Amino acid sequence: MMGRSSKVIERDEVVVRFSGDSGDGMQLTGTLFSNTSAVFGNDISTFPDYPAEIRAPQGTIGGVSGFQVHFGHSEVFTPGDYADVLVAMNPAALKANAKWVKHGGTIIIDVDAFDAKNLEKAGYKTDDPITEDKLGDYHIIKAPITNLTKESLKDMGLDNKSILRSKNMYALGLVYWLFNRPMEHTTNYIKKKFAKNPLIVEANLKVLREGYNYGVIIQAVTPSYHINPAAIAKGKYRNINGNIATAWGLIAASKKANLELFLGSYPITPATEILQELSLRKDMGVKVFQAEDEIAGICTAIGASFAGDLAVTSTSGPGLALKGEAIGLAVIAELPLVIVNVQRGGPSTGLPTKTEQSDLMQALYGRNGESPCVVMAASSPINCFEYAFYAAKIAVEHMTPVILLTDGFLANGTQTWKIPDLADYPEIKAKRVAPEDEATWMPYQRDPETYVRSWVKVGTPGLMHRIGGLEKDEKTGGVSYDGENHERMVKYREAKIKYIENNIPEQDILGEPESDLLVVGWGGTFGHLFTAVEELSEEGVHVALAHFNYINPLPKNAHAVLKRYKKILVCELNLGQFANYLRMNYPDIQYRQFNKMQGLPFSVVELKEQFKKLLEE
Amino acid sequence: MSEECELKYTDFKSDLSVRWCAGCGDHAILNAVQKAMANLKVEPHNVAVISGIGCSSRFPYYMNTYGFHTIHGRASAVASGVKVANPNLKVWQITGDGDALAIGGNHFIHLIRRNIDINVILFNNQIYGLTKGQYSPTSKRGFISKTSPYGTVEDPFRPGELTLGARGQFFARTIDKEIKLSIEVMEEAARHKGTSIVEVLQNCVIYNDKTHEAITDKKYKADRTIILQHGEKMIFGVDNDKGLVMDGMDIKTVTIGQDGYTLDDILVHDAYTHHGAMHRKLSNMDFPELPVALGVIRSVKDNVYDVSVEQQLVDVQAKTSITTFEEMVNSGDVWEVE
Ligand SMILES: Cc1ncc(C[n+]2csc(CCOP(=O)(O)OP(=O)(O)O)c2C)c(N)n1
Numbered sequence: 001m002m003g004r005s006s007k008v009i010e011r012d013e014v015v016v017r018f019s020g021d022s023g024d025g026m027q028l029t030g031t032l033f034s035n036t037s038a039v040f041g042n043d044i045s046t047f048p049d050y051p052a053e054i055r056a057p058q059g060t061i062g063g064v065s066g067f068q069v070h071f072g073h074s075e076v077f078t079p080g081d082y083a084d085v086l087v088a089m090n091p092a093a094l095k096a097n098a099k100w101v102k103h104g105g106t107i108i109i110d111v112d113a114f115d116a117k118n119l120e121k122a123g124y125k126t127d128d129p130i131t132e133d134k135l136g137d138y139h140i141i142k143a144p145i146t147n148l149t150k151e152s153l154k155d156m157g158l159d160n161k162s163i164l165r166s167k168n169m170y171a172l173g174l175v176y177w178l179f180n181r182p183m184e185h186t187t188n189y190i191k192k193k194f195a196k197n198p199l200i201v202e203a204n205l206k207v208l209r210e211g212y213n214y215g216v217i218i219q220a221v222t223p224s225y226h227i228n229p230a231a232i233a234k235g236k237y238r239n240i241n242g243n244i245a246t247a248w249g250l251i252a253a254s255k256k257a258n259l260e261l262f263l264g265s266y267p268i269t270p271a272t273e274i275l276q277e278l279s280l281r282k283d284m285g286v287k288v289f290q291a292e293d294e295i296a297g298i299c300t301a302i303g304a305s306f307a308g309d310l311a312v313t314s315t316s317g318p319g320l321a322l323k324g325e326a327i328g329l330a331v332i333a334e335l336p337l338v339i340v341n342v343q344r345g346g347p348s349t350g351l352p353t354k355t356e357q358s359d360l361m362q363a364l365y366g367r368n369g370e371s372p373c374v375v376m377a378a379s380s381p382i383n384c385f386e387y388a389f390y391a392a393k394i395a396v397e398h399m400t401p402v403i404l405l406t407d408g409f410l411a412n413g414t415q416t417w418k419i420p421d422l423a424d425y426p427e428i429k430a431k432r433v434a435p436e437d438e439a440t441w442m443p444y445q446r447d448p449e450t451y452v453r454s455w456v457k458v459g460t461p462g463l464m465h466r467i468g469g470l471e472k473d474e475k476t477g478g479v480s481y482d483g484e485n486h487e488r489m490v491k492y493r494e495a496k497i498k499y500i501e502n503n504i505p506e507q508d509i510l511g512e513p514e515s516d517l518l519v520v521g522w523g524g525t526f527g528h529l530f531t532a533v534e535e536l537s538e539e540g541v542h543v544a545l546a547h548f549n550y551i552n553p554l555p556k557n558a559h560a561v562l563k564r565y566k567k568i569l570v571c572e573l574n575l576g577q578f579a580n581y582l583r584m585n586y587p588d589i590q591y592r593q594f595n596k597m598q599g600l601p602f603s604v605v606e607l608k609e610q611f612k613k614l615l616e617e
Numbered sequence: 618m619s620e621e622c623e624l625k626y627t628d629f630k631s632d633l634s635v636r637w638c639a640g641c642g643d644h645a646i647l648n649a650v651q652k653a654m655a656n657l658k659v660e661p662h663n664v665a666v667i668s669g670i671g672c673s674s675r676f677p678y679y680m681n682t683y684g685f686h687t688i689h690g691r692a693s694a695v696a697s698g699v700k701v702a703n704p705n706l707k708v709w710q711i712t713g714d715g716d717a718l719a720i721g722g723n724h725f726i727h728l729i730r731r732n733i734d735i736n737v738i739l740f741n742n743q744i745y746g747l748t749k750g751q752y753s754p755t756s757k758r759g760f761i762s763k764t765s766p767y768g769t770v771e772d773p774f775r776p777g778e779l780t781l782g783a784r785g786q787f788f789a790r791t792i793d794k795e796i797k798l799s800i801e802v803m804e805e806a807a808r809h810k811g812t813s814i815v816e817v818l819q820n821c822v823i824y825n826d827k828t829h830e831a832i833t834d835k836k837y838k839a840d841r842t843i844i845l846q847h848g849e850k851m852i853f854g855v856d857n858d859k860g861l862v863m864d865g866m867d868i869k870t871v872t873i874g875q876d877g878y879t880l881d882d883i884l885v886h887d888a889y890t891h892h893g894a895m896h897r898k899l900s901n902m903d904f905p906e907l908p909v910a911l912g913v914i915r916s917v918k919d920n921v922y923d924v925s926v927e928q929q930l931v932d933v934q935a936k937t938s939i940t941t942f943e944e945m946v947n948s949g950d951v952w953e954v955e
């Protein structure tokens with residue numbers, strides 16, 4: 001690459017946000033940029049932010065689609081609160097995102113899109129959005145992206161629509177210059193993606209290069225950034241989002257369990273991608289049943305589990321509500337089943353594309369009767385893989401439905417993932433009937449320690465039996481209306497779940513264990529909570545963090561951990577569901593709450609403020 | 618053990634005592650299913666009997682096979698999962714008119730549309746038996762029950778028509794007490810590849826006694842029902858002298874030798890044609906205008922879902938370069954840090 005005459009800003013980490021109209025290709029632009037940064041050796045975390053409407057009116061705030069990427073030379077755990085660099089392809093994008101740019105940051109706008117009509121559509125009252133939004137202290141790069149793209153492609157014989165479609169590549173080229181990034185990755189991608197259309201390949205590459213060159217031309221007045229690669233462990237890496245990681249974790253579990261994987265599911269945002277990815281994975285032998293509704297999704301999975309498959313159903317909040325009765329069936333039938341619930345804003349249809357943690361109580365208690373199941377939560381896009389794997393392991397080994405909670409933020413967010421070796425993962429072993437026990441075996445006989453019954457595949461000679469949703473005799477599994485038997489069965493089912501605390505890790509404490517303040521979180525808020533705690537620690541402020549992945553049962557030492565602290569602040573994206581759950585389980589402890597319900601993750605800034613305030617109290 | 622072996626119907630009886638009311642039509646249906654299974658020579662451990670909720674859905678407990686008494690309306694879905702997970706199993710679904718056509722209507726039509734190889738025995742007593750006598754989606758307009766004390770103001774589903782409307786390829790009808798016919802029909806249903814719907818006109822002695830009596834009573838049966846056989850003339854009646862002919866767009870009953878009708882004019886049943894129009898007319902025939910059709914009304918070969926699922930796995934796996942978990946996670950954009 002060429003030498004630079006401009007000022008270069010050295011940084012440990014940077015946040016870039018690409019934004020434009022839904023049709024401007026910002027998701028692709030952002031993905032290409034983050035993959036390039038990851039290949040370059042930065043640790044990354046990304047988050048897409050797109051409208052619920054497929055085609056919201058062009059040029060309006062409602063139609064703005066964004067993609068944020070945070071990359072750095074040490075580990076990054078969140079996509080970042082505020083952007084150092086914003087790309088705004090039109091006035092609506094600027095309007096929607098200006099408040100998310102760090103004071104004094106860099107904003108690249110396509111000036112050609114800032115005409116009177118678009119300014120009005122975006123809700124600007126004057127023809128000077130920079131002054132109107134008080135962006136005078138920011139470094140604004142006013143690039144005529146549309147016109148330069150048109151100019152560059154005018155002799156190629158492309159139609160106007162195709163020409164305009166390439167303007168995101170111009171913006172991308174310019175951002176590559178800003179960060180001095182190699183473009184091979186993107187070049188290869190374009191060549192492969194449009195292999196059938198050489199003209200489009202040529203056009204995109206040309207525009208990409210010209211965007212980069214535009215940076216060279218304006219460099220005298222524009223500072224660029226330098227971020228060193230991260231010092232990361234040897235190995236193979238890729239970027240992955242939470243949904244794909246979940247799907248792959250389930251596949252990994254099926255391999256380790258030596259079981260066929262069956263998914264019964266119905267599309268719902270933001271869980272659909274799990275269904276789509278597993279539908280693609282016929283190469284891995286996955287059977288996917290796109291059902292007529294969520295009830296059929298789980299019921300086919302229960303049937304597959306009865307037949308001996310590793311059975312899974314995936315959904316989001318409204319779908320989990322529909323599955324309630326069938327989860328109860330899996331509870332009483334004592335069949336293994338994984339239920340993945342990718343949480344979104346509720347109630348009802350709520351905020352389909354936005355994140356929230358408000359299905360916790362539904363997962364724990366949203367069923368008739370005493371109906372305990374395992375509830376666990378992933379806490380980063382990449383550890384969706386781990387937790388999907390362990391959800392399946394627990395389901396199979398403990399003959400129970402397991403609800404795995406992720407959320408829209410984890411599902412769509414990506415991180416750099418060190419590709420794991422399956423050999424490092426434990427075996428998954430179902431309890432089967434030993435040949436010597438066949439003569440005396442009964443369907444609901446349990447292991448005296450774990451309370452687990454054995455799993456008999458339909459088709460096994462000699463072990464025919466009937467199961468169902470009616471209460472059963474504690475041994476034979478035959479229908480029983482006996483009150484005392486019922487009470488024993490209720491207690492066995494509860495004890496079976498409780499026993500699992502022996503097979504899950506103890507709760508650890510991160511940050512500064514010696515502190516007055518323990519921050520408590522669960523699930524998808526980990527990145528933000530951890531970053532806030534780490535940053536405070538660098539500032540000399542000591543805060544401890546207990547972040548929960550296992551919710552039912554809770555880790556064995558959870559009470560002891562909580563008991564150690566003077567002040568406990570439970571932070572969650574709901575009205576306090578986990579806080580209330582802890583109050584119920586450990587009523588001898590005082591809990592304070594910090595809650596947010598804006599469809600957005602916490603920001604590190606607001607968390608730090610809260611923690612400091614509480615420490616000073 | 619081989620697929621085929623000598624079996625008695627008692628091999629399919631579980632040791633649980635049957636709990637239906639004395640005189641309930643379900644007893645006879647249980648009997649017929651057990652005998653059909655014995656005739657089919659399928660080993661009990663390869664059979665899964667899946668039911669929903671209702672009196673009829675208690676059925677699996679009485680079968681010495683694998684059985685699953687699931688939740689109300691969802692038997693079609695659970696059975697679909699069993700069959701797709703292991704297509705080698707013989708999957709039978711037991712369901713009531715409420716279970717299949719009210720709460721489970723959605724699953725029922727989609728099961729049929731997909732044509733999964735499952736035999737569905739639909740116990741049609743035109744009432745909710747288990748909840749003690751409320752009208753069902755097959756109760757006739759004006760039917761008086763506990764929840765329709767002044768008579769219903771809605772028209773019923775006709776299960777055959779619904780099946781055909783959902784692209785059903787196999788539909789048959791029988792009567793609970795006609796065990797011989799039931800056995801025949803059930804065997805054909807089991808041999809048919811794809812979803813088979815067998816509607817059994819079932820009597821609930823307690824809450825809807827004699828609901829089918831007008832056609833099932835010995836006195837009238839021969840004149841008010843017709844047993845259809847593929848390739849045979851549509852003839853019925855105590856004296857075998859009545860037949861069905863087309864009259865414009867409609868079917869009508871004639872007496873052979875009267876009004877100039879001869880045996881040659883009588884329609885021949887073709888259960889195997891994929892054209893549904895005639896099957897629909899036949900399945901909709903009702904007393905008193907026409908005899909109620911029994912036997913196999915439609916039996917048509919078509920793509921079978923569970924077979925296609927397996928085939929697609931084979932096809933994709935034959936072409937893909939990704940065969941292991943390692944290859945999958947290493948496909949696409951992957952880089953190495955040395
Ligand atoms: C979710 C749910 N809703 C309602 C019921 C109550 N219920 C049980 S069986 C039944 C109707 C049964 O009628 P049908 O399916 O015709 O079976 P039958 O008893 O007549 O054989 C109803 C309404 C239930 N068990 N579950």
Ligand code: SF4
Nearest residue numbers: 638641672746821822
């Ligand atoms: S209530 Fe009716 S359907 Fe139910 S068992 Fe008794 S007779 Fe049979």
Ligand SMILES: [Mg+2]
Nearest residue numbers: 713714744745
């Ligand atoms: Mg009924």
